[in-house]
Amino acid sequence: MNSAIGLKVLAGKKLTDLPPAELAGALAAAEHVLVDVGTGDARTAYRQAVAHPEWLVIGVDPAWQRMTETAVRAARKPAKGGAPNLVLVNAAIETVPAPLHGIADAVTVLMPWGKLLRGIVSGESDVLAGLRAVAKPGTPLEVSIGTSIWRDPIPLEIRGLPELTPETVGSTGLADRMAEFGWQVTDVRLVPHTDLETISSSWARRLGSGATETVLHLRAVAVDPRETLRQDQAEPESGADGAGEPEREA
Numbered sequence: 001m002n003s004a005i006g007l008k009v010l011a012g013k014k015l016t017d018l019p020p021a022e023l024a025g026a027l028a029a030a031e032h033v034l035v036d037v038g039t040g041d042a043r044t045a046y047r048q049a050v051a052h053p054e055w056l057v058i059g060v061d062p063a064w065q066r067m068t069e070t071a072v073r074a075a076r077k078p079a080k081g082g083a084p085n086l087v088l089v090n091a092a093i094e095t096v097p098a099p100l101h102g103i104a105d106a107v108t109v110l111m112p113w114g115k116l117l118r119g120i121v122s123g124e125s126d127v128l129a130g131l132r133a134v135a136k137p138g139t140p141l142e143v144s145i146g147t148s149i150w151r152d153p154i155p156l157e158i159r160g161l162p163e164l165t166p167e168t169v170g171s172t173g174l175a176d177r178m179a180e181f182g183w184q185v186t187d188v189r190l191v192p193h194t195d196l197e198t199i200s201s202s203w204a205r206r207l208g209s210g211a212t213e214t215v216l217h218l219r220a221v222a223v224d225p226r227e228t229l230r231q232d233q234a235e236p237e238s239g240a241d242g243a244g245e246p247e248r249e250a
């Protein structure tokens with residue numbers, strides 16, 4: 001994985017370099033660090049930051065222009081809706097900057113698209129390694145993907161790949177692939193979006209009132225990739241299968 005060295009963050013409508021000492025201070029002061037990858041307009045990250053002023057919430061997205069409205073709001077005084085504990089980083093997860101390595105107590109990926117979506121659905125090494133790079137050992141990862149994405153028109157990035165379901169996460173080898181990169185899948189289920197407190201309001205805004213969407217919700221925990229490899233070596237049959245690419249539809 002090629003990591004960017006510095007940290008480009010939003011200060012209002014502009015991109016600026018975040019001095020390492022400033023990040024170190026914010027990390028030291030935080031009780032909990034949440035990294036939201038593919039944060040989009042960053043409204044969900046902003047809500048988390050406001051709800052938990054003792055946390056540091058870091059939104060990561062390469063489409064930094066989409067984050068400006070939230071960045072302007074977050075830069076206000078806290079009494080006027082500001083969120084000094086929200087940092088919005090211009091970066092793609094596969095080249096996540098080194099200052100973000102090993103800092104997260106929780107990682108979320110909500111409604112990914114583009115490279116992030118394909119990377120997760122097909123278990124691409126750069127995306128899985130990038131997600132793992134930001135996490136501390138034991139950190140939970142939550143991925144939520146709306147199942148309507150598998151209905152026409154299916155985005156190009158995932159066309160031809162098998163639909164992710166609680167069954168296919170195992171049968172396509174994705175769970176093994178994630179374990180190879182240090183993510184042990186702990187739970188996969190289909191839930192109504194309203195069950196997912198963190199995201200339900202963003203989702204509701206998109207879908208319109210009263211609409212529901214079934215969401216594939218995958219949880220994993222950051223483990224030592226080498227531990228997984230040792231386990232695989234102890235079970236040569238499953239280890240050989242586990243390292244393979246997920247099956248693709250004919």
Ligand SMILES: C[S@@+](CC[C@H](N)C(=O)[O-])C[C@H]1O[C@@H](n2cnc3c(N)ncnc32)[C@H](O)[C@@H]1O
Binds near residue numbers: 042061117
């Ligand atoms: C549908 S938006 C979701 C936004 C937000 N999570 C939400 O729920 O409102 C998907 C986001 O994934 C971002 N994305 C795509 N590829 C990415 C990558 N490689 N690394 C990080 N973010 C990526 C896109 O730029 C986009 O903003």
